[in-house]
Amino acid sequence: MSLLRLLLVVVVLHLSAVAGDDAIVSRFQEYLRINTVQPNPEYYKAVDFIISQAKPLSLESQTIEFVKGKPLLLLKWVGSDPTLPAFLLNSHTDVVPFEDSKWTHHPLQAHMDHHGDIYARGSQDMKCVGMQYLEAIRKLQASGFKPLRSVYLSFVPDEEIGGHDGAEKFAESQLFKSLNIAIVLDEGLPSPTESYRVFYGERSPWWLVIKAKGPPGHGAKLYDNSAMENLLKSIESIRRFRASQFDLLKAGGIAEGDVVSVNMAFLKAGTPSPTGFVMNLQPSEAEAGFDIRVPPSVDAEALERRLVEEWAPAARNMSFELGQFKQKLTGKQFLTAADDSNPWWGLLENAVKEAGGRTSKPEIFPASTDARYFRKAGVPAFGFSPISNTPSLLHDHNEYLGKAEYLKGIEVYVSIIKAYASYESKSGSRDEL
Ligand SMILES: [Zn+2]
Known part of the structure; x- marks a missing residue:
């Protein structure tokens, strides 16, 4: 190949990657622009949007309303070995209110500034994570990857008002038991440093x-x-x-x-x-x-x-x-082991490393997330949002996420989903844990 041709190929490859990234970012912005602000979230719009994203990926989908008007969307990427327990990637669709006058850009516009920072309510908490799960699956499918274990994705309502009509009812349901989930990933917190934060319990x-x-x-x-x-x-x-x-x-x-x-x-x-x-x-x-x-x-x-x-x-x-919160979630049962005794921990740590990232020492989440309901149901759960080098602006003015950080997070999930979905051991089923 002549030098000129080689150069041309490199340029074309680069341009198509850029175009791909642009499409990924605009899908994220589209989700951010759906008004799912409490107390009147447009849940059906969010669910319809996610379904439209899941369709080209041929994911199975069902919408469940434990409480009328509060849809929970469950997606499934079917694994080839149904005897293996599945895993669940959870995210909530609602966001907290904002004072738009205190923001540099309107929090529902999802404006990207010249640094590539996307300003929006939910850009960190946690529409980013929900979309990253889907984008990671899109990439894995494009690469020809086939999961051994089934991968479930839940998009749940009401986390920001306690999760009682969302994740709590889901985790307590017969449906949830029937999914045979071995491990749940849910939201974490952004890290101001290079390494990602992981949470194994919460206060x-x-x-x-x-x-x-x-x-x-x-x-x-x-x-x-x-x-x-x-x-x-x-x-x-x-x-x-x-x-x-x-x-x-x-x-x-x-x-x-x-x-x-x-x-x-x-x-x-x-x-x-x-x-x-x-x-x-x-x-x-x-x-x-x-x-x-x-703390537990x-x-x-x-x-x-x-x-x-x-x-x-x-x-x-x-x-x-x-x-309101009468349950006292203290005690060992509300902690997910983050050591060698739990294979899902090692797989996660390794997968992050393989994607070029690093996890810091596992922590107790200072506030509450839906993960507590899954732990209460006896299923281990990690809180993890792949956001590094970013100030934590959850529920704050000017919540934003950098485009590069968002794209890097997708690669982290590609690596995690691949590792979890390929894990052959039967251990980690509900009966054994
Ligand atoms: Zn959240």
């Missing part, structure tokens, strides 16, 4: 409201056991505990997900008057709300004793409520 949210009651009295009188005094004693105690946890974190060597976080969400007290509050009256009731996040390694019973004895003791006319 469980305790939304605590403590209430104090006491005799009302004149604002000028000093007496014991007023509601305010009793509440303040509890708040002081809770603040000491918070400081002890924060000190551990500041001392370094442990991650955010390893300590209990405690933050006050509200304070409610006082007797309203037309001009504000009555000043010469000590009120008979006062309450405070806290967002508490408990923490002794939940000991923490609850502390709550009963120090933070809201009945002896001090206090009571408490643990709101």
Whole structure:
């Protein structure tokens, strides 16, 4: 081949790769532009779009509504050996609200700036991941790859409002059991460094409201056991505990997900008057709300004793409520082994390496994701979003993802899906785990 011809071939190959990348990015932008913002996500539009993407890949598809108006889309790439357990790639279709005036580009426009950064709500959390799964499958099919194990993809609603009508009902369903899933991949967090973050468990949210009651009295009188005094004693105690946890974190060597976080969400007290509050009256009731996040390694019973004895003791006319998230997901069963005992861990670590990436030490996710429902159902799950060298802007203004990072993430999933789908061992079936 003459030098000129060789050069021409290289140029043509390069141009077609660029055209391919452009098409990949515009498909991502198209998904980002679908308004799936809570509290009124256009779920059917998102589902229709994903189905249109799955069609050319000949994936089996079914839409399930555990709750009317909240469709969950399940796709399947059928493996050649039905005796092997399958694996599941999960992503949620909804996103959190935004204040568009605080954004450089409108969060539903998915504008790509001259650096190649795509600004949109969901660009990190987690429409990126949902589309990357599909793009990876597209690439694997183009390369002629055939999976041994079946690959399932779930696009679930409502994660941002607790996942109760989405992943929770799915993970508890007979349908989910029948899929025989050995491992689930769900969302992680972007990493500001070169290496990707992986999560093997998460803290469980305790939304605590403590209430104090006491005799009302004149604002000028000093007496014991007023509601305010009793509440303040509890708040002081809770603040000491918070400081002890924060000190551990500041001392370094442990991650955010390893300590209990405690933050006050509200304070409610006082007797309203037309001009504000009555000043010469000590009120008979006062309450405070806290967002508490408990790592699986923490002794939940000991923490609850502390709550009963120090933070809201009945002896001090206090009571408490643990709101919305009543499940205390503490204990070993909510941790997915990230060591040699779990073959899926080694496969993941290796596959990322083969794609030219690196995973950092596995962590406890500081907040909550749908992964907890799969773990609760007895299926191991890793939280992983292949986003490196990017600040974490989940739920923040100007959430963005760089085009190059997005494309690199697809190659990472190509490698992972290939490794998982080719894994021949029968171990990892639900019965054995
Ligand atoms: Zn998310």
